[in-house]
Amino acid sequence: MSSGSKQYKAIGDDVWKRTDKVNAELFTLTYGALVVQLIKDYEDYGEVNKQLEKMGYNMGTRLIEDFLARTGLQRCSSFAETAEVISKVAFKTFLNITPTLSFPPASAQPSNPSLPQPSEFILTLDDNPLAEFADLPRDAKEGGLWFSNVLCGVIRGALEMVS
Amino acid sequence: MQSSTAFAAPPPAPPSIPSSSSTSARYSSSIGIGAPSSAGPSTQPRDSRIPSSASSHVPSLQQQLFKGTSIPTPSAGILDRSLNRTKGAEVALNAFAFMLSEIVSYSQTRSDSVLDLEKRLSSLGYEAGTRILSLILLRNTQAAGVKDPKREHRLIPILQFVHTHVYKFCFGKAADGLEKSVEGEDEYMLSMNQPPLTQHISIPKDMSQLSCEAFTAGIVEGVLDGLDVPARVTAHTVPNDQYPQRTVILIKLDRRVMDREEVLGK
Numbered sequence: 001m002s003s004g005s006k007q008y009k010a011i012g013d014d015v016w017k018r019t020d021k022v023n024a025e026l027f028t029l030t031y032g033a034l035v036v037q038l039i040k041d042y043e044d045y046g047e048v049n050k051q052l053e054k055m056g057y058n059m060g061t062r063l064i065e066d067f068l069a070r071t072g073l074q075r076c077s078s079f080a081e082t083a084e085v086i087s088k089v090a091f092k093t094f095l096n097i098t099p100t101l102s103f104p105p106a107s108a109q110p111s112n113p114s115l116p117q118p119s120e121f122i123l124t125l126d127d128n129p130l131a132e133f134a135d136l137p138r139d140a141k142e143g144g145l146w147f148s149n150v151l152c153g154v155i156r157g158a159l160e161m162v163s
Numbered sequence: 164m165q166s167s168t169a170f171a172a173p174p175p176a177p178p179s180i181p182s183s184s185s186t187s188a189r190y191s192s193s194i195g196i197g198a199p200s201s202a203g204p205s206t207q208p209r210d211s212r213i214p215s216s217a218s219s220h221v222p223s224l225q226q227q228l229f230k231g232t233s234i235p236t237p238s239a240g241i242l243d244r245s246l247n248r249t250k251g252a253e254v255a256l257n258a259f260a261f262m263l264s265e266i267v268s269y270s271q272t273r274s275d276s277v278l279d280l281e282k283r284l285s286s287l288g289y290e291a292g293t294r295i296l297s298l299i300l301l302r303n304t305q306a307a308g309v310k311d312p313k314r315e316h317r318l319i320p321i322l323q324f325v326h327t328h329v330y331k332f333c334f335g336k337a338a339d340g341l342e343k344s345v346e347g348e349d350e351y352m353l354s355m356n357q358p359p360l361t362q363h364i365s366i367p368k369d370m371s372q373l374s375c376e377a378f379t380a381g382i383v384e385g386v387l388d389g390l391d392v393p394a395r396v397t398a399h400t401v402p403n404d405q406y407p408q409r410t411v412i413l414i415k416l417d418r419r420v421m422d423r424e425e426v427l428g429k
Contacts, residue, residue: 022259022359024252025298026291026333030259030378033290034266037283041273055265063261094258129254133294150262 008084012092015070019093028132035134035147045143052146056153057160064158067093075162083121086155091123099123246301260363267364267375277370281377285396288381292329295382296389299332314390318416318424321390322351329386333379334359344413349421353383353412354401362408366400374398376410383412393417 038048071089076082080103087101102122130148146152270283300314307313315321326341334355344350361375376398384396395415402409 016255020256020359021253021335022256023333023335024254026295027254027259027262029291029294030266030287031262032294033287034262034269036290037287051269055269058268059261059265062264063257066257066261094255096252096254129252132252 004081005084005088008088009092009098011071011073012089012098015089015093016096019070024096024129025132028129028134031130031150032134035145039140039145045140045145049144049146049149052149053153053156056150056155057157058153059150060154060157060159061161063094063154064161067158068162079119080121082159083123087123090158095129097125097127097129099125246298246305250302256359257363259360263360263375263378264364266378277373280373281398284375284377285381285384288378288383289385289388290381292382292385293389294385295329295332296386299328303328316390317427318392318420321387321392322353322414324390325383325386326353329383330355333382338412347415349416349418351414351416353414354409355379355412356406356409358408358410361410374400374410376400376412379410380412383414387414392420394420 035048035052038051039045042048042051067090070093073085073089076085083101083103087099091097091099100123102124104120104122125148128148130151134147136145136147266287267280267284270280270287274280274283303313315324322341325338327337330336330338330353338353339356340352340354342352342354344352355376358376358379360379364375366373366375380396380398384394387394387396394417397413397415399411399413400408401411
């Protein structure tokens with residue numbers, strides 16, 4: 001496992017070196033402006049979350065193609081491997097971060113024998129380039145705005161495309 | 164040691180330069196490090212000469228910056244982080260391109276005409292632009308030293324500032340040209356031969372009026388407005404043989420600016 005994860009890290013670093021880049025702060029501020037715009041348009045945090053997820057999904061379905069073309073990775077054999085790839089290669093190549101990967105304890109999972117173990121994983125973002133300058137006001141926090149919900153959509157869309 | 168300044172752009176709030184930022188450099192050295200502090204309120208000490216005993220309820224910037232002396236609550240954390248933490252950080256251009264494409268398509272569903280769409284894009288850019296301005300100015304102040312903060316007030320230096328600094332910040336290089344329009348006294352043009360943000364966007368034929376660089380125009384407008392140079396900024400694709408995507412940002416200055424320039428020029 002550890003040699004595999006090192007290998008993915010190397011792939012991620014390598015691809016990152018070859019990509020064109022843009023200022024992360026511009027990216028952050030643009031995303032912030034987008035979220036503000038969505039809040040103005042929908043006036044409901046739940047709807048904003050949904051819309052962000054949808055936009056993420058749209059991105060993910062197209063982003064996966066770009067990702068596969070750049071990395072040339074083969075199909076993942078296990079879900080754990082998928083998790084490694086997302087954390088070490090995908091996040092690295094697009095956002096230059098490597099979220100910490102953890103698996104919830106087996107007891108916490110709903111017992112579904114048809115799913116191979118592990119069937120869940122958690123990505124913890126230590127640095128979030130989307131929310132670098134963002135400080136949610138209290139009503140947004142209490143209203144349940146998920147600021148970086150777009151990432152969930154991206155992952156869902158991308159994974160769906162490779163089933 | 165270098166003083167630290169704080170910056171925040173809380174998205175759902177109206178754009179603002181944190182009032183503490185311009186003066187925060189003054190609280191650099193007089194407050195002791197390591198005094199125990201309770202959970203941080205988001206206000207910062209106004210007076211640099213607060214004795215360290217008084218900071219038991221108002222944690223100093225340094226206490227919050229140096230991890231271990233206190234743990235800022237999540238809500239207080241952002242103002243107290245180092246300004247340069249993300250300086251030079253980068254994300255992949257394609258990540259930005261994907262986001263911009265979603266922004267454009269979302270804006271399109273929400274608008275009924277090309278003009279409306281451009282307006283929406285530009286207002287997004289405006290939001291980003293005002294924040295970019297305060298970020299750049301704060302960093303410049305920090306770099307130039309507290310004693311000699313600099314902020315342009317004349318038109319030409321301001322335009323050069325946009326041409327060089329703002330473009331460099333956003334796109335990694337200065338704009339390719341800054342010209343004065345021959346048609347109007349109050350019109351200036353910023354041109355970019357290959358705008359990096361929208362290079363992956365192709366405009367359908369029936370929307371040939373559209374230029375997604377309206378977003379960049381919004382950034383420029385936000386920056387100019389922040390420097391008290393209100394202007395109407397629009398983007399136009401003006402291809403030439405060499406650069407099919409060459410884009411010109413047209414800046415039409417407010418009458419007020421021209422009047423002021425006239426007075427200042429005397």
